[in-house]
Amino acid sequence: MDPVAGHRDRAGDAEDVREIIQVIAEHNGCGTSVDRGETACGSRAAQSDLPSAIWQKVKSHPCYSQEAHHHYARMHVAVAPACNMQCNYCNRKYDCANESRPGVTSEKLVPEQALKKTLAVASAIPQLSVLGIAGPGDPLANPEKTFRTFELVAKAAPDIKLCLSTNGLALPDHVDTIARLDIDHVTITINMIDPEVGRKIYPWIFYRHKRYAGLEAAKILSRRQLQGLEMLTERGILCKVNSVMIPGINDQHLVDVNKAVKSRGAFLHNIMPLISSPEHGTVFGLSGQRGPTAQELTALQDACQGNMNMMRHCRQCRADAVGLLGDDRSAEFTIERIMAMDIKYNFESRQAYRTKVERERAAQAAAEQEELSSLASETSDIKPRVAVATKGAGLINEHFGHAKEFQVYELSTSGARVLGARRIDHYCKGGYGEERSLESIIRTINDCHAVFVAKIGGRPRSELLKAGIEVVDQYAYDFMGKSMIAWFKSYLDKVESGEHRHLQRGAGDIQQRALNSAA
């Protein structure tokens, strides 16, 4: 590309952006109250176990609230290409549109382009509630680009929450700026608190104009991460800690990490499976380091569950992800397409959408609560697992054959507990490879007793039944939460009457295949 022409394009963007800011400023001036991200309607759906100040912060953040991720979308803008360290599970050179893992992006943006992209997405996707900067390098290794982007967006779209995800090395230097810019969610990736473990994960760091390796690097990194976490929580900034589970290296150790971050005020811990395939060209991928199985991951998450909130609905998204967590739409918003878009950022319609969503969420929560209250007298140790096909909005609204993922829940007399999302390949691909793909879907949800769908074809239905998985379609397009509890009640009745025998099912083949994007 001719650098001069490129420069001219950017100047053009800046002009567009100024125009948009102008329009929005007029909107804001018309008496609409704009308090960042908080909806006007009441939060009757508030989670009872969270203080209301925290609930206000998380209720529309799809990553911080499992329940919110059905209704709200996030986007990442890839304005931060540089990184200040090397991780053995990361290789940023590789990019493929089908590749979904952190650190990957198809295009880098300058802050002005990032703003335009944010406004374009916000106009097209009313669910958008959060703008995150997560790379593809480390946002805080590119502080100017990162903070400039946040400043532009905060001004133009004050209803969008800002969040960033960092390795923590540079974090203590930027905490005051983070607080000043009202960035109220920060994620730190902490894979160890013991440098002996750290040296197996991080070959080097670049810190204060010097490269450090081995034990020394891991010591500095760990000190900076924990210091940064403490500084953020002292200032009331909500912190999530991400940890990559690497079997044989830090798996057992993550229980200690969990305690350390909990004691320093982290709000949520997200333990994710290592993504490692030789074709990614990462050190772990090339050395044959395996990722965990679903069982290992769930067992570790359960071991930490008593200590603090665990995130189980993470999709390990790209640095340029757009949309609801399970439905990436980044391909619709390339620079080229955005430049051609006529962006009309409509603040009122976005607020109206949120009011509607909050009303819907309250109704869903009330319905689930009502269903649950009728279970109050029941005592049973039976905990069936179910997989749900959903496109979002908290509804059972996806066709079995179109589902890109299933959300897996464990049901008990105390309610529905999310275990995670299992990604799968498209089953309906015009007949191509159907046989194999149906088989692999069944393996993916093989630990489930039932699958909830809006619709399903005859052949998959009979194959699922053959595999011992009940197909539940009588709750099509109904609320997920309420429907699962209603089904659970009838399941318990059937087991009690002897009509059905409850069996412990085998292991799920786990999202590894899709997450690793191997084969």
Add this chain to the structure above:
Amino acid sequence: MPFKIISSQCTGCSACEMECPNAAISEKNGTFAIDAKKCTECIGHFDEPQCVAACPVDNTCVIDTSLARYKASA
């Protein structure tokens, strides 16, 4: 005078650009390049060349042997 970037290995991440004390590094067609006239090998600034230390790809920022080494007194 002497560091250069092997552009076929450059990921275009810009880490070196931000660290260079001489503002000798800039983007060229998606990857980065060092202006040999401005490079001082970081002598007098830092203990190690910053582009080499910050670069995520080993052996990508290397001494350009076709040019004479930088002399601090020059």
